[in-house]
Amino acid sequence: MGCRERAAKSELLRIVAVEGACVPDPRGTLPGRGAYVHPVPSCIDLAVRRRAFPRSLRVQGPLDTAGVRHHVEQATPQEE
Numbered sequence: 001m002g003c004r005e006r007a008a009k010s011e012l013l014r015i016v017a018v019e020g021a022c023v024p025d026p027r028g029t030l031p032g033r034g035a036y037v038h039p040v041p042s043c044i045d046l047a048v049r050r051r052a053f054p055r056s057l058r059v060q061g062p063l064d065t066a067g068v069r070h071h072v073e074q075a076t077p078q079e080e
Contacts, residue, residue: 001015001035001036001037001043001047001052001053001056002037002038002042002043002044002045002046002047002050002052003038003042003043003046005038007038009036011038012036012037012038012039013025013026013036013037013038013039013068013071013072014026014028014030014034014035014036015034015035015036015037015053015057015068016030016031016032016033016034016035016057017032017033017053017057017059017063018030018032020059020061020063020064021063021064021065021066021067022053022057022063022064022065022067022068023067023068024067024068024071024072026071032057033057033058034057035052035053035056035057037068039071039072039075039076040072040076041069041072041073041076044065044068044069044072048065053065
């Protein structure tokens with residue numbers, strides 16, 4: 001969704017909209033329409049800049065992506 005590159009479903013992070021916010025769904029069990037994105041900060045940033053989350057999840061208005069960004073930053077190993 002962010003970088004538009006194809007990948008296996010197991011390599012992507014599922015995102016769902018819950019009460020005006022994007023919520024990560026790593027197990028794929030939350031109800032509702034899901035959108036898939038690579039679990040890297042650069043792909044999340046591209047999706048936010050292109051306003052892809054509201055369009056893909058078919059919701060009106062902007063969505064809060066802080067939860068997704070926090071989840072991805074925690075999962076990504078920090079470079080030193």
